[in-house]
Amino acid sequence: MSRRGLLGAGAASVAATAVPVSAAQVGKPAAPSLAKLAFEVNGKKRTLQVDTRTTLLDALRENLQLTGTKKGCDHGQCGACTVLVDGVRINSCLSLAVMHEGDKITTIEGLGQPDNLHPMQAAFIKHDGYQCGYCTPGQICSAVAVLGEIKAGIPSHVTADLNGRPTASNDEMRERMSGNICRCGAYSNILEAMTDVAEKVA
Amino acid sequence: MKPFTYQRVSTPAEAAAAAARMANSKFIAGGTNLLDLMKLQIEAPAHLIDVNALKLDKIEDMPDGGLRIGALVTNTNLAADTRVRRDYGVLSRAIVAGASGQLRNKATTAGNLLQRTRCPYFYDTNQPCNKRQPGTGCSAIGGYSRQLGVIGTSDSCIATYPGDMAVAMRVLDATVHTVKPDGLTRTIPIADFHRLPGDTPQADTVLQTGELITAVTLPKPIGGTHVYQKVRDRASYAFALVSVAAVVQSDGSGRIAVGGIAPKPWRNEAAEADLPRGAKAVTTKLLADARPTEDNAFKVSLVERTLAAALAEAKG
Ligand SMILES: Cc1cc2nc3c(=O)[nH]c(=O)nc-3n(C[C@H](O)[C@H](O)[C@H](O)COP(=O)(O)OP(=O)(O)OC[C@H]3O[C@@H](n4cnc5c(N)ncnc54)[C@H](O)[C@@H]3O)c2cc1C
Ligand code: SF4
Ligand code: FES
Ligand code: FES
Numbered sequence: 141m142s143r144r145g146l147l148g149a150g151a152a153s154v155a156a157t158a159v160p161v162s163a164a165q166v167g168k169p170a171a172p173s174l175a176k177l178a179f180e181v182n183g184k185k186r187t188l189q190v191d192t193r194t195t196l197l198d199a200l201r202e203n204l205q206l207t208g209t210k211k212g213c214d215h216g217q218c219g220a221c222t223v224l225v226d227g228v229r230i231n232s233c234l235s236l237a238v239m240h241e242g243d244k245i246t247t248i249e250g251l252g253q254p255d256n257l258h259p260m261q262a263a264f265i266k267h268d269g270y271q272c273g274y275c276t277p278g279q280i281c282s283a284v285a286v287l288g289e290i291k292a293g294i295p296s297h298v299t300a301d302l303n304g305r306p307t308a309s310n311d312e313m314r315e316r317m318s319g320n321i322c323r324c325g326a327y328s329n330i331l332e333a334m335t336d337v338a339e340k341v342a
Numbered sequence: 343m344k345p346f347t348y349q350r351v352s353t354p355a356e357a358a359a360a361a362a363r364m365a366n367s368k369f370i371a372g373g374t375n376l377l378d379l380m381k382l383q384i385e386a387p388a389h390l391i392d393v394n395a396l397k398l399d400k401i402e403d404m405p406d407g408g409l410r411i412g413a414l415v416t417n418t419n420l421a422a423d424t425r426v427r428r429d430y431g432v433l434s435r436a437i438v439a440g441a442s443g444q445l446r447n448k449a450t451t452a453g454n455l456l457q458r459t460r461c462p463y464f465y466d467t468n469q470p471c472n473k474r475q476p477g478t479g480c481s482a483i484g485g486y487s488r489q490l491g492v493i494g495t496s497d498s499c500i501a502t503y504p505g506d507m508a509v510a511m512r513v514l515d516a517t518v519h520t521v522k523p524d525g526l527t528r529t530i531p532i533a534d535f536h537r538l539p540g541d542t543p544q545a546d547t548v549l550q551t552g553e554l555i556t557a558v559t560l561p562k563p564i565g566g567t568h569v570y571q572k573v574r575d576r577a578s579y580a581f582a583l584v585s586v587a588a589v590v591q592s593d594g595s596g597r598i599a600v601g602g603i604a605p606k607p608w609r610n611e612a613a614e615a616d617l618p619r620g621a622k623a624v625t626t627k628l629l630a631d632a633r634p635t636e637d638n639a640f641k642v643s644l645v646e647r648t649l650a651a652a653l654a655e656a657k658g
Contacts, residue, residue, distance in 0.1 A: 318578035319442025
């Protein structure tokens with residue numbers, strides 16, 4: 141089969157899986173489906189009507205114009221879209237907006253503002269924890285959550301004693317931050333910023 | 343993504359009934375595997391049934407001394423549970439060796455078990471793939487297969503089951519509990535849960551369409567030293583090339599299961615009996631039927647070395 145033939149067959153195969161399988165189907169795949177959503181973003185109640193396909197990331201950026209949260213890979217591989225949901229860090233690109241009814245979302249804009257910085261935001265500035273800044277909102281949200289996870293005693297891959305309490309060591313923080321990729325390689329400065337905050341909190 | 347309708351359900355019965363009513367529907371839990379595949383239109387359900395409100399997010403003690411893990415317990419909460427850390431350490435270790443902190447916060451017990459068995463060609467919709475589109479052929483056979491399976495594979499598919507948690511559950515003899523669309527429940531030993539591809543690689547597990555996982559149970563603790571060794575291309579946030587889950591007793595006997603080499607967590611009780619004789623003896627038996635490709639033949643010796651490392655770690 142030629143390359144062109146392969147491409148053709150591939151495209152046809154995708155279309156085939158998407159065609160409704162039976163007339164008895166209730167879901168109607170052809171037309172976009174809309175849904176209402178009420179949640180709290182950075183302390184403000186918000187209601188939206190979204191296409192069910194809208195990710196939390198796209199709802200934040202496109203519907204609410206909160207463009208601090210970034211889209212890198214859109215597939216859970218880079219961490220640029222990291223936000224806090226009820227205090228827990230997640231990849232907003234792999235979560236549907238409609239699945240966040242009633243949730244409290246915190247984005248980089250809600251963590252702190254230019255005249256009222258979160259300690260982690262201030263530490264990133266002080267330690268030069270970025271270069272281009274694209275990964276930074278995700279790094280900061282993740283970093284805040286990582287210190288919380290360590291405090292809560294959640295183990296990581298490098299925790300030596302599963303039954304002991306993890307500490308905010310370099311190894312622990314590096315391992316726990318592995319879901320946030322930085323194309324500019326600001327990692328060591330990010331670690332310094334986190335260490336600074338961890339020491340102040342401790 | 344293709345358009346889909348969306349529904350929340352609050353009881354397992356309601357979930358099963360919704361699945362029975364609608365063809366081409368899917369349950370969604372954490373969404374971290376399903377949405378990834380829906381964005382590429384590899385999965386294209388017409389209807390999503392959100393199971394997050396089923397209240398299956400608890401870990402409970404069982405009368406027989408074991409644990410009952412709700413299907414919606416997140417990977418983070420399961421790995422952090424004090425009973426799991428104390429009595430089933432291999433499970434905590436396997437979970438925290440997988441994915442990233444953000445993903446583990448979303449990933450659920452059922453969703454993790456059901457992440458697709460897959461390979462890079464499965465993701466590339468321009469390439470033939472028997473698993474994605476039955477009958478089109480397998481691009482990995484004769485293609486790039488470094489990460490793929492060496493045993494349990496077939497002439498139709500050589501993909502590996504990529505998960506870590508299930509490898510530990512295999513060593514712990516876990517049981518999967520389900521409810522079918524007709525409302526009947528059943529239990530499936532983890533050993534029988536993932537299936538070999540044969541000539542129908544499109545089905546990764548024995549679950550029927552619309553069958554809902556409600557819980558995973560663990561038998562009472564078996565003691566021993568618990569170890570999970572994972573070898574991958576980078577130190578963190580990568581799938582396993584080879585992983586070994588081991589529970590080793592003080593007399594050198596024990597149990598092991600291997601990940602990253604087959605379409606399911608690979609365990610062979612007869613090979614395990616050779617544990618006191620060391621990693622080489624066990625691996626020889628465990629991989630006697632291996633059919634590696636040129637690209638992944640290294641995995642055979644990597645299993646032996648990873649097992650040796652696991653046994654050394656268990657000895658302390
Ligand atoms: C970048 C990246 C890296 C990763 N690395 C690793 C790794 O190293 N190791 C590892 O083990 N995993 C890894 N993963 C996979 C991750 O662990 C899985 O995506 C996750 O566990 C899936 O759980 P979920 O709840 O999000 O599932 P979902 O995406 O919600 O669902 C997955 C499947 O399960 C079905 N399902 C969900 N709940 C039920 C239920 N109760 N009953 C019946 N069916 C159900 C869904 O219909 C769907 O088909 C990685 C993922 C990404 C994106
Ligand atoms: S190994 Fe399996 S998943 Fe990969 S291309 Fe072949 S059939 Fe598809
Ligand atoms: S954009 Fe979500 S992880 Fe990359
Ligand atoms: S600062 Fe540029 S990607 Fe991290």
